[in-house]
Amino acid sequence: MVLRIYNSLTRTKEAFTAPRGSSVKFFVCGPTVYDYVHLGHARTYLAFDMITRYLGFLGYNVTYLMNITDVADRIIQKGDELKKDPLQLAREYESAFLEDMKALGITNVAAYERASEYMPQIIAQIKSLVDIGVAYETETGVYFEVRKFPKFGQLSGQIQEELGLRRLELCSSKKNPEDFSLWRKHDSGLRWDSPWGQGRPGWHVEDTAISMTRFGETYDLHGGASELVFPHHEAEIAQAEALSGKAPFVRFWLHTGLLSIKGRKMSKSLGNMIRIRDTLREYAPADLRYYFASIHYRDTVSISDLALKRARNHLKALQKNYNSFHFLQPGTGASKAERMNFLRRAESEFTRHMDDDFNTARALRVLTDLARKLSLLARTGRGIDQKSKDEIDQRFRRMADVFGILS
Ligand SMILES: [Zn+2]
Structure with a gap:
């Protein structure tokens, strides 16, 4: 038997071929650390933990890398509300997140990498994208010009015309509504120097800066929750493939299904979030593991x-x-x-x-x-x-x- 994995990119189960004993590079999108992590995170990270364990069971040597999004508007907003330094706030929630991961028995992540520690690589990637001609500067920042990357939309199955209707990041200085930001200019708050003045990176380029620095231009597996397919993972592919000229950026894209409570998606706006640490007061980590294992990782889990x-x-x-x-x-x-x-x-x-x-x-x-x-x-x-x-x-x-x- 050969391992077959459902690849979101091709929408089919494909044979995963790599010599046994060889190394497998696996990147999973980590949390934005501005609050405690919830059961939706537990679902995703436990699924990828079991997948990593099974690859180990088969004899692969997995290098499991996860980013920590510690530079994001939501963190800065919360820092402003609490009158706290945003990076300090991010560290506190990062520690809480790592405690929760450990409590769940997720110990196979080889490295957690913070976006704030990859600023030179982030800026270098943006600069290259501008030099190649797929990104442009305006008075508000630097944007990726989606129309210059015709394959944009392949992961989420959307064509260019549809993408124009999915307005990303409302901003009047962009050439096209579907363009996404690589850099935003800011003259106050958390910011770094760059060739385009002071500001902060966009979310998508944080992840490619980390993964490509650690794994190179292409690698084996990328995981995340299904809600990250668009625009986040589309954007990652566009950036990486435009930079390297190599495709596919990632051989297999894996996405976990949603988590719902009483038939509704668990989300901040609905106010029905359940924290991992609160659940672990009542249930053992193994109870959660058993429950999540009893449902396929691509299916919706109802809690x-x-x-x-x-x-x-x-x-x-x-x-x-x-x-x-x-x-x-x-x-x-x-x-x-x-x-x-x-x-x-x-x-x-x-x-x-x-x-x-x-x-x-x-x-x-x-x-x-x-x-x-x-x-x-x-x-x-x-x-x-x-x-x-x-x-x-x-x-x-x-x-x-x-x-x-x-x-
Ligand atoms: Zn990501």
């Missing part, structure tokens, strides 16, 4: 106490079944071959589902069934020798670790 409680009960049953085997006293019993056949079958089923665009929902069911079989094996009391027991134990754990649901 309710009932759903989380049910997930917790299912997880408890799985753990109980596994523990009854794990704490079994070894003895002598059926032959090793007999012990291992069901395990091998479960492993191949598990891999088959995970290879199908990371179908954690089905793979989790395989694991649940396997735990039930192990508890049955423990109960029949025919004994099992230490060596076989250890091997089964270790191979079961290896699969469970993809979800991170066993302590």
Whole structure:
């Protein structure tokens, strides 16, 4: 079996080919640190955590990179409201975010990179885009001229005429409504020097400055929530491919589905945000992991106490079944071959589902069934020798670790 991943760019499942043991570069859009992170973030980051774990399970050596958006209008606004230095405010919410990630068991991010620490690279990219002729300066800033990049719209499936109707960043000095900002001129507040005077970068170029500095002109996987497809990821592609002249910028684009509460999208404007840290007061990280794993990462997850409680009960049953085997006293019993056949079958089923665009929902069911079989094996009391027991134990754990649901 070969791993197939749904690529948002081609809207098909494509074979992911890379030599086993080789390194895989994975970039995921991190949070804008102006508030505590919520369950929508947990959904996205847990999905990419499990995907990274599974790539590791297959033998890939993943370098997982995440940016921290610490330069953004929302941070500056909140800083003004609270009379706080915006970068200081960003650091506080960044620490809170890292605590929440750790609490969720997300420890495989190789590096978190702050936009504010990539200002020379950001400015260099903007300067190159102007030099190439795909960006222009006005009295308010520097803008990417979308019409100069005919492939713009390919990720979100929009044609140029439609894009003109999707007005981005209202500003009268732009040539066209669809053009997006690379640099905004500001003579007060948080700002840096640049060839276009003092100001701040746009959001999209922060991410390409970080990813291209760390990964080069092209790389393997880029993940994010589906709401980032347009305009953010379109803009990233336009910037990167205009700069390098190489396509595709990223081989596979992965997007997580929405998170909803009582049928409505969780959002600031609806006032129905649930913070990760508040949820973790009531539920264990493994409960959340189990619940999110039970739904495919591209599907919408709906959050309710009932759903989380049910997930917790299912997880408890799985753990109980596994523990009854794990704490079994070894003895002598059926032959090793007999012990291992069901395990091998479960492993191949598990891999088959995970290879199908990371179908954690089905793979989790395989694991649940396997735990039930192990508890049955423990109960029949025919004994099992230490060596076989250890091997089964270790191979079961290896699969469970993809979800991170066993302590
Ligand atoms: Zn991003």
